[in-house]
Amino acid sequence: EVQVVESGGGLVQPGGSLRLSCAGSGFRFSSYWMAWVRQSPGKGLQWLASIKQDGSEQLYEDSVAGRFTISRDNAENSMFLLMNNLKVEDTAVYFCARQLGSGWPFDSWGQGILVTVSS
Amino acid sequence: EIVLTQSPGTLSLSPGERATLSCRASHSVSSHYLAWYQQKPGQPPRLLIYGASSRATGVPDKFSGSGFGTDFTLTINSLEPEDFAVFYCQQYDRTPYTFGQGTRLEMK
Numbered sequence: 001e002v003q004v005v006e007s008g009g010g011l012v013q014p015g016g017s018l019r020l021s022c023a024g025s026g027f028r029f030s031s032y033w034m035a036w037v038r039q040s041p042g043k044g045l046q047w048l049a050s051i052k053q054d055g056s057e058q059l060y061e062d063s064v065a066g067r068f069t070i071s072r073d074n075a076e077n078s079m080f081l082l083m084n085n086l087k088v089e090d091t092a093v094y095f096c097a098r099q100l101g102s103g104w105p106f107d108s109w110g111q112g113i114l115v116t117v118s119s
Numbered sequence: 120e121i122v123l124t125q126s127p128g129t130l131s132l133s134p135g136e137r138a139t140l141s142c143r144a145s146h147s148v149s150s151h152y153l154a155w156y157q158q159k160p161g162q163p164p165r166l167l168i169y170g171a172s173s174r175a176t177g178v179p180d181k182f183s184g185s186g187f188g189t190d191f192t193l194t195i196n197s198l199e200p201e202d203f204a205v206f207y208c209q210q211y212d213r214t215p216y217t218f219g220q221g222t223r224l225e226m227k
Contacts, residue, residue, distance in 0.1 A: 044207075044218060044221060045164065047215060047217070050216075059214050061214075095164075103150075103152060104211060105209060106154075106156075106164070107166050107169075107175060108166075109163035109164055111162075112163055
């Protein structure tokens with residue numbers, strides 16, 4: 001069974017940093033692009049970043065480019081999102097999702113993890 | 120950026136009826152790079168349709184997608200209680216990948 005599981009969320013102060021992790025199982029992790037998508041009441045579903053199978057290419061949404069960094073460790077079947085200079089508006093549920101390729105939809109999603117940015 | 124506008128915002132129907140949901144794109148979505156997702160409370164989105172009209176694995180044929188260019192439709196036949204949820208369209212033609220704001224399908 002294909003599974004992706006997020007971890008690392010929580011409460012952080014504005015300007016702080018947080019690193020999210022995503023563990024994949026039940027599929028050949030190194031064969032898939034992986035992505036982060038977030039959902040907040042104010043902005044709905046928002047794609048944030050995607051990373052190629054070997055990590056050689058990363059794509060970012062403009063509002064997080066330069067603050068967020070996506071990476072992966074195929075040996076550990078894991079993907080990460082390092083979030084710096086967090087803002088109140090980054091408060092959301094963050095989902096890890098699988099993509100067959102950069103021109104493909106998100107075919108498997110984790111349950112999501114809550115990140116709250118507040119003082 | 121391709122902006123996706125979904126209508127209606129809320130659709131109230133009874134079990135057994137047919138639902139028709141619309142997604143309009145601000146720019147043409149090439150090669151049918153348009154997907155539909157279903158999301159129930161407390162759950163992640165579930166991929167239903169990709170390539171505008173292809174059903175994802177395990178999705179029953181009561182769900183169908185159509186359209187091209189800037190106008191796309193999700194149709195759900197013979198609504199059952201478990202079908203009521205929020206539905207989102209998404210384009211993956213070009214970055215930033217974008218989602219519509221969602222249509223809430225509620226039971227009348």
